[in-house]
Amino acid sequence: GQQVMQIPQYQHVQEGEDFTTYCNSSTTLSNIQWYKQRPGGHPVFLIQLVKSGEVKKQKRLTFQFGEAKKNSSLHITATQTTDVGTYFCAGLNNNDMRFGAGTRLTVKP
Amino acid sequence: SAVISQKPSRDICQRGTSLTIQCQVDSQVTMMFWYRQQPGQSLTLIATANQGSEATYESGFVIDKFPISRPNLxxxxxxxxxMSPxxxxxxxxxxxxxxSYEQYFGPGTRLTVT
Structure with missing residues (x-):
């Protein structure tokens, strides 16, 4: 079955440093979504990517979808303490959505 | 986006008992989903619940253990x-x-089984 792998599992950065999390699927995806879960909170939808090679930006966050629609990345420029949380990707294939394991980001002020 | 509430927000239960979790949405929706998230882990889909039909369970989850109701939209x-620990x-x-297929989550129910 479909598997979605996400790395790294943890990332600790100094405030102001950049951060990237990567997501890879074993199958070609219809779309990929990204979620953020603050400590003690629930996952919150950030963005959805549909097209091959698509790039979307939300302020300091840049999301990319690979040409083969099997991988994706989330890059945060100049992290802030408000970026703390776990970032999950979720890949959709044939109405089957699978979440990655998540990358837990901590930011040192 | 939909506003979703869940009850209870948390509970501590004894093994062998059962707990029913409620999910209320502020708008009519066709599909509702139930996930489990163990501490520090990812989200695992338990089942998909459509109004007017039996829930569809994912591998490893069965109706006898996780019965679902979907009385309305x-x-x-x-x-x-x-329950067990x-x-x-x-x-x-x-x-x-x-x-589109993005998902909006309720606040969750934290269950502890002793």
């Missing part, structure tokens, strides 16, 4: 039956967005 319940987890309901 704004409400669903998940029961965790005959391994059922300790956060249980989340979610709904799909209006125009």
């Amino acid at each position: 704004t409400f669903s319940t998940l029961t965790v039956s005959n 391994e059922d300790s987890s956060i249980y989340l309901c979610s709904v799909e967005g209006d125009s």
